[in-house]
Amino acid sequence: MSTRQASYVFLKGHGTENDFVLLPDHDGSVHGDLSAERVRALCDRRAGIGADGVLRVIRLGSSVAPVACPEEARDEPSRREITDTDLPEWFMDYRNADGSVAEMCGNGIRVFARHLYDEGLVPASEPVRIATRAGVKTVTRDGAQFTADLGISTIHGETKVSVGDRTWPALHVVVGNPHAAVLLEPGADLTSVGSLAEEPAYDETLYPEGVNVEFVVRRGPDHVAMRVHERGSGETRSCGTGACAAAVAAAGGVPGRWRVDVPGGTLEVSRDADGRVFLSGPAVIVARGETSL
């Protein structure tokens, strides 16, 4: 790039091909409020770097870091231990490719954790606690596998989604963020759903801020495959919280461990007797550099 242009550091990484631009901005001085326009420019796959979303890496105490633990998160049983004195150092400021703000991203937080480990920003041998708009999450590392504790995930009832002129019953599942998971009949071909490039239609009363939609098919006793439309990003190669929603929906709320095949690879989801879900899989950083976008 021209040396006359201002530039700043970025990294690119992915988890099962759900890809992200990471923006180190430890004290918030590089990107300030981080405009939706800049997020869109970075995520543009031709004119920009290209990604499903942006992960700003920012200290929780910095002046521009959004509130990490809203009251509703603290009211949840799994969040009650959060106090001002044990808040984590790092906040994952996640944005969708369209520039909108999002609570959480299950693959994103695994890539975010890998970055913190790689850069020596957290101790190498300990689980790392990361603040998000959906509360504090813990990620542990086992070699190249990164497991995120995504908290309590529950089925909240039933809903419907539509693609074109077809409508399916779906389960309303919350995994920090909202999901509508459609269970297709066993043996169904996931391509038969048609294009997920456009956003499926959903109950806007139930999901006033949009919803992630999964189409799920069983492949075996503890094994499902899925496709996903992520709100704000379109169809993606993988969605971590979507994989959790798919497993929780397929299991009907029973604890266990599932293999979840996504178009970009394979994830593992486990759910304990308390309803807490853990998402495991690879997380890689493929590039690091500077951009003037």
Next chain:
Amino acid sequence: MSTRQASYVFLKGHGTENDFVLLPDHDGSVHGDLSAERVRALCDRRAGIGADGVLRVIRLGSSVAPVACPEEARDEPSRREITDTDLPEWFMDYRNADGSVAEMCGNGIRVFARHLYDEGLVPASEPVRIATRAGVKTVTRDGAQFTADLGISTIHGETKVSVGDRTWPALHVVVGNPHAAVLLEPGADLTSVGSLAEEPAYDETLYPEGVNVEFVVRRGPDHVAMRVHERGSGETRSCGTGACAAAVAAAGGVPGRWRVDVPGGTLEVSRDADGRVFLSGPAVIVARGETSL
């Protein structure tokens, strides 16, 4: 990325959203033969950096640089002046996103030239001559506009192309590389052609190594719009030699200057009385860094 992994320098840039990963490899020691597998990994839009193609920046005299001026290029009138003593310093080693080798890329060479100017690898105020597999090309700079002399472009006859069950007559145009340009009726909607994600069917006897296919519609006296399927890359937001082929086909071989709208922006094509075509438009570098891909 992990500091244990080998990494090398890359840049990302685009011309009217036809995007490229540039690989500086001045003496050929970084990438050697540059495998198709590495090119595919770099161009992967989720697991890699993402691009329509790779531009390796390599000195012509380096041991692994392919032959820049094949005999057939020297036999062409516009190439007769090329001798071993005035070969350019830099060779554009262009690869398609699928890893295949390609002769030339009209947007790519403009981005390549911008990189050489930006890095001070060529004198700032002079046109730069660049060796390609389709012969030596000259690029000139006027502010943010980069104009590539793409040599003689001529209509070689008629052919046909098909998308799904529809077939159109097309003109066989050579602009260093082969094109089949379909002239739609005036006022036609370019989206009516349907998806260009899959390769259109073409005459494999005429194009044994594949062909770039343009769908072209007039917008005014010296103004066309187009969509393109690039061999090896799929539908792209822009194709420089494709824009030239579209203008030459629309003009029926008459000299002039055309505005060519592509999905990713606007290019200008001029053709002189000798049949030489010049492609003008923006070229930008958006990022520079290191990758372990």
